[in-house]
Amino acid sequence: MRRVSHPRGRATLLGQAAALVAAAALLGACGESVVGAPERPTGRPSVPSCLTPSGELLADIDGDGLTDRVRDPSHTGAQLTVAFGKKAGYGKPVGVRKLIDGSGADEKDVLAAVADFDGDGWSDLVVVATGQNQGDDAIEPTVAELVSGPFSASGRGQHTRHLDLGETRGIAVADYDHDPHPDLAVFAYSGDGVYQTEARLGDRDTGLADASADTSARYTVVADQTDDDTPSNMPRSGLSTFYPKCGKSGSQG
Numbered sequence: 628m629r630r631v632s633h634p635r636g637r638a639t640l641l642g643q644a645a646a647l648v649a650a651a652a653l654l655g656a657c658g659e660s661v662v663g664a665p666e667r668p669t670g671r672p673s674v675p676s677c678l679t680p681s682g683e684l685l686a687d688i689d690g691d692g693l694t695d696r697v698r699d700p701s702h703t704g705a706q707l708t709v710a711f712g713k714k715a716g717y718g719k720p721v722g723v724r725k726l727i728d729g730s731g732a733d734e735k736d737v738l739a740a741v742a743d744f745d746g747d748g749w750s751d752l753v754v755v756a757t758g759q760n761q762g763d764d765a766i767e768p769t770v771a772e773l774v775s776g777p778f779s780a781s782g783r784g785q786h787t788r789h790l791d792l793g794e795t796r797g798i799a800v801a802d803y804d805h806d807p808h809p810d811l812a813v814f815a816y817s818g819d820g821v822y823q824t825e826a827r828l829g830d831r832d833t834g835l836a837d838a839s840a841d842t843s844a845r846y847t848v849v850a851d852q853t854d855d856d857t858p859s860n861m862p863r864s865g866l867s868t869f870y871p872k873c874g875k876s877g878s879q880g
């Protein structure tokens with residue numbers, strides 16, 4: 628029995644299928660892009676990243692080829708700002724409550740830290756928002772995320788990963804295991820009046836690895852005092868280990 632075929636219809640269908648496959652391949656190559664995020668970079672930043680004598684990070688945060696400036700005078704993430712570079716000078720610094728982009732922005736503690744945790748050359752953003760303490764039991768943060776750079780003024784980046792953090796009251800870049808990846812120190816309430824500083828280790832694949840029994844045993848430090856607003860056992864910014872000093876012109880030296 629002869630099969631009835633529709634060569635033209637089939638050819639069109641095949642053409643459409645081929646176009647779909649090509650489009651999917653293109654998407655796969657470029658990856659999914661996040662709305663409002665800077666375009667996915669094709670290489671490392673064109674401007675060098677460096678640290679000023681006062682501890683400011685100069686780096687291209689949003690991937691536009693202009694140097695941006697990151698400050699955190701609090702050393703606990705609460706007062707971090709990013710001033711995005713313009714052709715001349717910098718724009719108005721953007722604070723943590725803008726960088727967290729919506730949900731969590733009104734929480735009691737909103738914290739941010741910036742470093743190249745995964746080592747791809749682009750500085751990444753950690754944002755954590757935690758509500759009011761509820762008493763003896765620790766609460767979960769509303770937002771706890773690692774956003775891969777380059778990222779925008781609204782904290783949108785290439786990829787977002789949820790972090791396994793507890794009731795977080797302070798964060799800072801640290802160097803725990805002396806590998807090339809910056810680590811994160813996390814000052815958290817662990818319940819029953821006890822605060823502790825925990826480590827999350829920088830990692831090429833995930834950016835920041837989850838806590839493990841090993842990292843907890845090695846690096847967790849219980850605070851001397853409870854209800855300590857300014858964590859005395861928090862490491863000072865560890866950025867100087869990972870970024871070179873800036874030269875006199877403000878560029879890498």
Ligand SMILES: [Ca+2]
Pocket residue numbers: 686687688689690691692693694695711712
């Ligand atoms: Ca920039």
Ligand SMILES: [Ca+2]
Pocket residue numbers: 742743744745746747748749750751775776
């Ligand atoms: Ca990075």
